[in-house]
Amino acid sequence: xxxxxxxxxxxxxxxxLATLLAGxxxxxxxxxxxxxxxxxxxxxDSGDAWVDDSGKLGIEEVTGSAEVRWHVTxxxxxxxxxxxxxxxxxxxxxxxxxxxxxxxxxxxxGVDRVTMFVQGSDGKWITRQAGDNVAVSDWPFPHRHxxxxxxxxxxxxxxxxxxxxxxxxxxxxxxxxxxxxxxRHEQGISLALGIYFGLVVLTVMLSAAGAITLKDQGYTLYxxxxxxxxxxxxxxxxxxxxxxxxxxxxxxxxAPQIMPLFGVASLQLFFAEVVSLRERSRILYRALVAVAFxxxxxxxxxxxxPDVMQRLFIIVGYIxxxxxxxLGMVVWAASRGDRYAPWLLVGSSPVAVGALFPMARxxxxxxxxxxxxxxxxxxxxxxxxxxxxxxxxxxxxRREHQRRIQGLDRIDPATGLIxxxxxxxxxxxxxxxxxxxxxxxxxxxxxxxxxxxxxRQFDSDSARELTLRVAGRLLSVAREIxxxxxxxxxxxxxxxxxxxxxxxxxxxxxxxxxxxLMPFKGRPLEWSAHVRVxxxxxxxxxxxxxxxxxxxxxLLASAPPDSRRxxxxxxxxxxxxxxxx
Numbered sequence: 001x002x003x004x005x006x007x008x009x010x011x012x013x014x015x016x017l018a019t020l021l022a023g024x025x026x027x028x029x030x031x032x033x034x035x036x037x038x039x040x041x042x043x044x045d046s047g048d049a050w051v052d053d054s055g056k057l058g059i060e061e062v063t064g065s066a067e068v069r070w071h072v073t074x075x076x077x078x079x080x081x082x083x084x085x086x087x088x089x090x091x092x093x094x095x096x097x098x099x100x101x102x103x104x105x106x107x108x109x110g111v112d113r114v115t116m117f118v119q120g121s122d123g124k125w126i127t128r129q130a131g132d133n134v135a136v137s138d139w140p141f142p143h144r145h146x147x148x149x150x151x152x153x154x155x156x157x158x159x160x161x162x163x164x165x166x167x168x169x170x171x172x173x174x175x176x177x178x179x180x181x182x183x184r185h186e187q188g189i190s191l192a193l194g195i196y197f198g199l200v201v202l203t204v205m206l207s208a209a210g211a212i213t214l215k216d217q218g219y220t221l222y223x224x225x226x227x228x229x230x231x232x233x234x235x236x237x238x239x240x241x242x243x244x245x246x247x248x249x250x251x252x253x254x255a256p257q258i259m260p261l262f263g264v265a266s267l268q269l270f271f272a273e274v275v276s277l278r279e280r281s282r283i284l285y286r287a288l289v290a291v292a293f294x295x296x297x298x299x300x301x302x303x304x305x306p307d308v309m310q311r312l313f314i315i316v317g318y319i320x321x322x323x324x325x326x327l328g329m330v331v332w333a334a335s336r337g338d339r340y341a342p343w344l345l346v347g348s349s350p351v352a353v354g355a356l357f358p359m360a361r362x363x364x365x366x367x368x369x370x371x372x373x374x375x376x377x378x379x380x381x382x383x384x385x386x387x388x389x390x391x392x393x394x395x396x397x398r399r400e401h402q403r404r405i406q407g408l409d410r411i412d413p414a415t416g417l418i419x420x421x422x423x424x425x426x427x428x429x430x431x432x433x434x435x436x437x438x439x440x441x442x443x444x445x446x447x448x449x450x451x452x453x454x455x456r457q458f459d460s461d462s463a464r465e466l467t468l469r470v471a472g473r474l475l476s477v478a479r480e481i482x483x484x485x486x487x488x489x490x491x492x493x494x495x496x497x498x499x500x501x502x503x504x505x506x507x508x509x510x511x512x513x514x515x516x517l518m519p520f521k522g523r524p525l526e527w528s529a530h531v532r533v534x535x536x537x538x539x540x541x542x543x544x545x546x547x548x549x550x551x552x553x554x555l556l557a558s559a560p561p562d563s564r565r566x567x568x569x570x571x572x573x574x575x576x577x578x579x580x581x
Contacts, residue, residue, distance in 0.1 A: 030044060031092075032092065035096075046073070049079075051079060059127075063161070077367075079170045079171065088164075089164065089174065096152040096154065098154055102152050103147045103178075105147050105177050107172050108368050109144055111146060114146045114164055116161070117161040132241065135249055145238050167308030173367065197230060197239075203384050207220070207222045210392075211223065219391060222391055224270075225267040231262075232262075233376055236373065261295040261302075262299070270387075271330055271344055275344065295318070327348065339397075355376060416471075417492070423493050427548070439499030439500070443493070444494040444496070444536075445534045445556060447534075470529045483495040496508060509567035534569075
């Protein structure tokens with residue numbers, strides 16, 4: 001027992017000595033050091049922080065109270081200030097040459113109010129304020145986010161106090177920057193933001209042009225969504241507060257909360273238009289439109305409700321819920337064969353990933369960083385061209401579809417040839433042109449004489465296929481300036497544009513008969529078209545279109561079924577003797 005007691009005493013002694021040796025190292029804190037080499041310095045653990053639960057204490061009460069429990073600052077600390085609390089930060093600016101100005105940068109454009117206190121040489125407190133609740137023109141350094149000038153001296157160190165008030169949380173790392181670093185850093189940020197907003201402006205202009213010229217509602221909704229998403233990013237980065245509504249503190253404070261509602265609503269309406277949700281399901285479409293228009297009363301409620309945490313719950317709930325609903329709608333449309341829905345999912349994937357960072361920051365899960373502030377701009381820059389390409393493809397397909405529909409009254413849908421009405425119009429113009437220019441043209445009617453035999457010997461599908469094959473053969477025989485039309489189920493018409501020589505007219509009918517008699521690849525020899533051709537000269541055989549067509553139809557109808565002749569002409573004088581016998 002004695003040896004056991006002595007062992008315990010020795011272990012305790014060694015542990016005590018280790019604590020004494022390690023204690024100074026464990027408690028060591030870094031101190032601020034401003035010099036010409038390091039132009040940006042993070043606060044890290046060089047300061048002290050304390051949360052005033054009442055949020056009402058002033059600088060005199062904080063500096064004169066012995067009950068303030070300061071703790072060491074850290075970059076990743078996140079403070080809840082949703083019940084009116086105020087975060088106090090204390091730090092000491094070291095002795096620094098006054099060759100360059102130094103600032104405290106708070107990279108949080110949405111902070112409500114930041115107040116800095118420092119004692120001047122006369123012992124009085126110098127106060128400077130910035131934040132959403134302060135007009136930007138009253139900031140000591142108008143910027144996208146609060147930047148507070150420091151009081152540096154080459155003779156003595158000065159203690160600065162910072163009071164931060166925010167309706168939700170605060171977790172931005174504090175950074176000390178010099179004039180030269182701030183100018184160089186802002187050039188890079190301005191370049192990135194300029195590229196992003198330039199891309200947005202270009203996309204909006206192209207969409208507006210498409211909406212006007214093509215009369216496509218998809219372009220209008222896309223331009224609207226781009227505008228609201230750009231305004232959302234402008235509020236998140238502080239550009240809107242700096243350049244648009246900086247002198248309206250009340251709106252500058254709520255703009256980052258209401259603009260995302262409009263951005264999400266307009267984007268989901270655009271998705272619904274692209275996947276034709278209205279035509280696919282009117283119930284789903286009406287539900288989506290109703291949820292989109294709910295952003296208006298929610299925005300009004302957010303602007304006037306004093307409960308900041310309730311605002312946060314509304315924003316996060318609406319954005320997350322509506323986004324999931326919209327993506328589910330796109331997935332549903334993709335499962336039903338929509339050709340654009342998969343591309344919408346591909347284009348939305350960068351934004352879905354980029355939105356996680358600001359949402360996590362709003363929920364207090366991560367502190368302010370580059371990705372929480374600028375991650376969405378990177379994601380949207382990837383999304384914009386993809387969605388614009390999808391919209392262009394959709395418009396092109398819609399125009400082609402409309403052209404096909406408009407052409408149904410002029411074109412035979414089975415063969416792609418013009419129909420009888422258009423054939424009659426072109427015949428009228430051909431007769432007038434031939435009379436005016438005094439040249440010879442020709443008109444031919446082509447009948448498939450053995451179509452019933454093909455139907456009996458093979459089947460109805462084979463008879464329909466033969467008709468399409470004959471249309472192809474006639475197109476191969478005709479010249480580019482000639483006209484081929486389908487006049488009825490088994491009858492075609494051809495207009496041969498003049499001027500034509502006598503031998504060209506004489507060879508036209510036999511050439512068509514021979515071309516149609518040629519066997520088809522992969523088909524038996526019996527499966528061939530035996531056509532009969534009735535031919536008239538223009539204007540020699542008449543100048544009345546209806547009368548010409550009627551006479552050729554009578555010529556074909558009067559031919560005996562067992563006749564071996566295949567070509568019939570109104571003008572016998574122009575036919576070779578071999579064809580008239």
